[in-house]
Amino acid sequence: MDRQIRRLGFAFVGLFALLFAQVAYIQVFAADRIAGEPANAARQIRAEYSVERGQILAADERTVLAESVKNPDPNSVYHFIRKYPGRELYGQLTGYYSRIYGFSGLEDAMDPYLSGTSPEFTAQNLTDILLGRPKVGGTVLTTIVPDLQRVARDALGSHQGAVVALDPGTGDVLAMYSNPGYDPNPLSTGTDDQINAAWNALISDPERPLISKAFQELYLPGSTFKLVTASAALENGWGPDKSWPNPHVLDLPQSSSTLQNFGNELCNGGSTTVAMAQAFEHSCNVTFGEIGLRLGADKLSQQAFRYGFCPILPPDQVTCTQPTIPFTLPWNNGRFPEPAYFNENLPKVALSAVGLDNDKQNPLQLALESAAIANGGLLYAPRLVTEVRDSTGRTIKEFGKQDYGHPISVHTADEMRQMMISVVASGTGTAAQIPGITVAGKTGTATNCGPVPNCNVPPNAWFTAFAPAGSGQNPSIAVAVIVLDGGDLGSEATGGLVAAPIAKQVMHAYLKG
Amino acid sequence: MSAVAVPAGATESRRARNGFGLLILAVAGSLVAYALQGLGLHGEVPSNLAVYSVLFAGASLGGWFVIRYTARSADPALYPVAVLLGGLGLAMLYRLMDERGRVDIARDQAVWLLIGLACFALTLVIVRDIRQLDAYTYTIGLAGIVLLLLPIVPGIGYSINGARLWVNLGFLQFQPAEFGRVLIVIFLASYLSQRRELLAAGVGRFGLPRVKDLGPLLLAWGTSLAVLLLERDVGASLLLFGVFVVMMWVATGRSSYLLLGIVLFAIGAYIGWLALPHIQERVVIWFHALDPKNVNGIGYQLAQGWFAFASGGMVGTGLGLGSPTFIPYVGSDFILAAFGEELGMLGVAAILLLYLVLIGRGLRIGLERQDTFGKLLAVGLTTVIGLQVFTIAAGVLRLIPLTGVPLPLVSYGGTSRVATFVILALLIRASAGAWYRVRKGT
Numbered sequence: 035m036d037r038q039i040r041r042l043g044f045a046f047v048g049l050f051a052l053l054f055a056q057v058a059y060i061q062v063f064a065a066d067r068i069a070g071e072p073a074n075a076a077r078q079i080r081a082e083y084s085v086e087r088g089q090i091l092a093a094d095e096r097t098v099l100a101e102s103v104k105n106p107d108p109n110s111v112y113h114f115i116r117k118y119p120g121r122e123l124y125g126q127l128t129g130y131y132s133r134i135y136g137f138s139g140l141e142d143a144m145d146p147y148l149s150g151t152s153p154e155f156t157a158q159n160l161t162d163i164l165l166g167r168p169k170v171g172g173t174v175l176t177t178i179v180p181d182l183q184r185v186a187r188d189a190l191g192s193h194q195g196a197v198v199a200l201d202p203g204t205g206d207v208l209a210m211y212s213n214p215g216y217d218p219n220p221l222s223t224g225t226d227d228q229i230n231a232a233w234n235a236l237i238s239d240p241e242r243p244l245i246s247k248a249f250q251e252l253y254l255p256g257s258t259f260k261l262v263t264a265s266a267a268l269e270n271g272w273g274p275d276k277s278w279p280n281p282h283v284l285d286l287p288q289s290s291s292t293l294q295n296f297g298n299e300l301c302n303g304g305s306t307t308v309a310m311a312q313a314f315e316h317s318c319n320v321t322f323g324e325i326g327l328r329l330g331a332d333k334l335s336q337q338a339f340r341y342g343f344c345p346i347l348p349p350d351q352v353t354c355t356q357p358t359i360p361f362t363l364p365w366n367n368g369r370f371p372e373p374a375y376f377n378e379n380l381p382k383v384a385l386s387a388v389g390l391d392n393d394k395q396n397p398l399q400l401a402l403e404s405a406a407i408a409n410g411g412l413l414y415a416p417r418l419v420t421e422v423r424d425s426t427g428r429t430i431k432e433f434g435k436q437d438y439g440h441p442i443s444v445h446t447a448d449e450m451r452q453m454m455i456s457v458v459a460s461g462t463g464t465a466a467q468i469p470g471i472t473v474a475g476k477t478g479t480a481t482n483c484g485p486v487p488n489c490n491v492p493p494n495a496w497f498t499a500f501a502p503a504g505s506g507q508n509p510s511i512a513v514a515v516i517v518l519d520g521g522d523l524g525s526e527a528t529g530g531l532v533a534a535p536i537a538k539q540v541m542h543a544y545l546k547g
Numbered sequence: 548m549s550a551v552a553v554p555a556g557a558t559e560s561r562r563a564r565n566g567f568g569l570l571i572l573a574v575a576g577s578l579v580a581y582a583l584q585g586l587g588l589h590g591e592v593p594s595n596l597a598v599y600s601v602l603f604a605g606a607s608l609g610g611w612f613v614i615r616y617t618a619r620s621a622d623p624a625l626y627p628v629a630v631l632l633g634g635l636g637l638a639m640l641y642r643l644m645d646e647r648g649r650v651d652i653a654r655d656q657a658v659w660l661l662i663g664l665a666c667f668a669l670t671l672v673i674v675r676d677i678r679q680l681d682a683y684t685y686t687i688g689l690a691g692i693v694l695l696l697l698p699i700v701p702g703i704g705y706s707i708n709g710a711r712l713w714v715n716l717g718f719l720q721f722q723p724a725e726f727g728r729v730l731i732v733i734f735l736a737s738y739l740s741q742r743r744e745l746l747a748a749g750v751g752r753f754g755l756p757r758v759k760d761l762g763p764l765l766l767a768w769g770t771s772l773a774v775l776l777l778e779r780d781v782g783a784s785l786l787l788f789g790v791f792v793v794m795m796w797v798a799t800g801r802s803s804y805l806l807l808g809i810v811l812f813a814i815g816a817y818i819g820w821l822a823l824p825h826i827q828e829r830v831v832i833w834f835h836a837l838d839p840k841n842v843n844g845i846g847y848q849l850a851q852g853w854f855a856f857a858s859g860g861m862v863g864t865g866l867g868l869g870s871p872t873f874i875p876y877v878g879s880d881f882i883l884a885a886f887g888e889e890l891g892m893l894g895v896a897a898i899l900l901l902y903l904v905l906i907g908r909g910l911r912i913g914l915e916r917q918d919t920f921g922k923l924l925a926v927g928l929t930t931v932i933g934l935q936v937f938t939i940a941a942g943v944l945r946l947i948p949l950t951g952v953p954l955p956l957v958s959y960g961g962t963s964r965v966a967t968f969v970i971l972a973l974l975i976r977a978s979a980g981a982w983y984r985v986r987k988g989t
Binding site for chain 2: 035036037038039040042043046047049050052053054056057058060061062064065066067068069071073074076077078080081084108111
């Protein structure tokens with residue numbers, strides 16, 4: 035009998051060993067796969083909502099862009115709720131944190147830090163478990179300057195459009211606002227019905243507030259692309275004073291079509307020749323069409339790619355497959371066709387040289403070009419997050435500035451700066467002048483008509499600038515502005531009239547503030 | 548007066564000291580778990596923590612004093628382990644029911660724990676030597692069968708969730724099979740201790756038992772099938788037959804009984820499969836709980852159980868911080884998954900180890916007993932607990948198809964709580980008797 039009892043004991047040990055093995059399999063070896071099943075989403079969301087998610091702070095380390103507060107309803111299964119005190123002011127940057135629609139923006143990009151699950155938190159999490167402390171996520175510090183962000187919003191006013199302000203020396207995003215913005219609060223807290231209603235209102239809004247016009251949408255660059263064409267010319271050894279033929283209109287090769295100046299005006303009063311600097315100051319399309327054709331597709335494309343434009347091959351491939359300049363948030367780099375696109379299609383080279391045809395950009399792309407010129411030709415990738423701190427205030431992760439190389443030489447940068455100063459001093463961008471401060475800029479007025487000739491849709495107005503730009507000065511801010519559909523000037527709008535004053539207000543606030 | 552009495556007395560007091568130390572740990576562990584559940588759920592300890600602590604500690608100590616004065620040399624580990632399991636179970640039930648707004652259910656279970664401790668004490672007081680139970684072999688056997696089949700009786704028996712396990716006496720609703728099982732084990736221990744030589748000696752063809760010796764086995768098989776088919780209770784049926792086969796095997800030392808038992812089990816399972824559609828469904832769920840078409844349908848409970856385990860990972864979310872209430876019936880069949888989510892693999896392993904300690908101590912008592920009846924009784928009672936734990940744990944973990952049996956002492960269920968405490972009282976009595984006998988004998 036005793037032998038059987040001992041064997042029975044071994045049998046139980048064996049059976050329990052099976053249980054232990056299965057427990058280890060489910061809870062450790064296959065845990066991530068099983069817990070990650072879509073059918074387990076409800077539990078995962080509840081788990082996320084029971085952790086005190088970290089804050090997202092502005093550059094002043096005080097202004098709160100996003101924070102978790104205890105749910106005032108003690109019976110709710112969601113222990114914390116997410117608050118965005120700035121509402122629509124920072125909505126497109128922080129993104130939303132919705133138990134129904136998931137995350138976006140920094141909430142998504144910085145999730146491992148905000149939720150405290152990234153490897154940097156391992157030690158702290160273990161300590162918390164041992165001490166029985168509740169888990170608290172990391173605080174994310176951004177580069178956003180709250181006052182400047184407000185100025186950007188107010189300067190845009192009721193205009194649909196966007197403003198981006200960068201620090202040329204670091205790539206730090208000082209302000210980035212797109213109108214209309216959206217308030218993430220109703221997507222993140224409330225009943226399921228309230229969240230659904232807020233979401234449906236946002237996605238059915240024709241002005242697309244969930245998508246930032248500052249870095250996600252793409253538009254024709256228009257004359258602001260002359261920054262790239264002029265850079266390519268200078269890099270090619272053709273100086274600012276080199277003279278170019280100055281016909282009224284440019285006959286495009288291989289076709290009967292022509293390229294006109296804006297409003298079909300005469301460039302430089304109709305002189306026989308014109309220097310590139312002059313043509314730049316007055317934004318003459320004819321001259322830059324010529325320059326583009328003379329440079330050729332190869333040199334033009336290469337210059338665009340060095341500025342971070344993403345190569346595309348229309349008409350089949352118009353999306354970016356090899357993203358160039360990185361950014362914390364999912365963004366769209368500018369687009370420019372590969373040289374192969376222009377084979378046997380020379381007119382398109384001229385059109386592309388003045389920012390038409392298949393060229394695409396957004397204010398962030400444009401601001402990066404200005405920042406590179408302002409920074410002596412060295413381009414820094416845009417930086418929105420500088421560091422992450424744990425709940426004790428210790429820095430656990432730093433994001434340094436990211437060098438993206440030299441799209442242009444120091445010499446070219448200097449020549450570009452001089453030409454841009456002339457634009458604001460006496461050219462198309464005089465509305466951006468700030469008394470006592472040298473401003474360098476470039477305007478753009480881009481048709482919204484696509485291939486339709488002489489349509490009545492008002493154009494998009496562009497302006498980009500940096501300051502202070504006086505000799506020997508290190509510019510501390512580079513901005514880019516777009517106003518859609520001409521703003522309140524409608525068809526009469528130009529970049530110089532509508533967008534330049536907005537850029538001026540932002541720079542002025544930053545430099546005088 | 549004898550030379551042996553002195554070390555035996557020393558053993559006794561050492562055991563008592565160890566037992567008391569373990570009990571303090573068990574009470575402390577239970578109360579800490581209760582406090583942490585409150586902290587995890589609401590950010591503050593439960594408002595009745597002080598009252599609960601006094602009652603829980605008082606009742607636990609009461610049980611210990613009864614052991615101390617009626618079974619002086621009893622096994623020191625069984626009782627503290629049972630207190631800890633019961634305390635952890637109550638803490639988890641409080642947390643689960645509180646989240647559902649039904650704290651009253653948890654309070655009822657606390658009352659049932661008190662009733663269980665009272666029955667534990669009562670058993671120890673009444674049964675002063677387990678050999679008292681050996682005298683009423685057939686009376687106890689008959690009573691056991693009556694209790695097992697009582698839910699079938701029209702008028703007093705009724706079904707919950709498809710299994711006809713319940714008896715309503717007007718003032719009291721309970722599952723008589725939980726007690727019936729204990730009586731059947733006592734009967735078998737008594738019956739087999741008288742017949743074991745006969746049963747073991749007879750060898751038929753192929754080394755199998757003779758046909759005339761198969762009577763008891765077939766009777767047990769028939770009873771199990773009756774429980775299965777008439778009460779639709781797969782778990783109880785399996786448990787009953789399993790305990791019977793194990794006791795037959797231990798009593799006779801003949802492995803052929805195990806073999807026959809497995810064959811009969813297979814036949815019974817097949818009959819059940821044919822007769823009861825819900826058994827077929829259980830098997831389908833076992834294999835396909837996580838299939839996309841089942842995961843929110845028939846497989847929901849098992850899938851949510853797995854998700855709870857997996858979400859808990861190695862160390863768990865912390866007590867009161869997980870989402871175990873996604874699991875239907877989490878307080879009864881699936882309470883182990885709730886521990887898995889909130890205490891992680893380490894917590895589940897600890898709970899399973901506590902049960903393994905119970906089983907180990909129980910079998911140890913069987914080894915130490917000098918009388919056949921005592922041996923068989925200890926083994927049978929231990930097997931009841933062990934098989935029950937394995938059946939529900941393996942079912943929840945999807946090692947075997949799920950059969951609804953309570954996790955002893957931990958999960959929701961008043962009758963099961965009381966019956967398990969009675970089993971423990973009998974084991975503790977058996978452990979005290981064994982050493983008592985040894986001392987007297989020398």
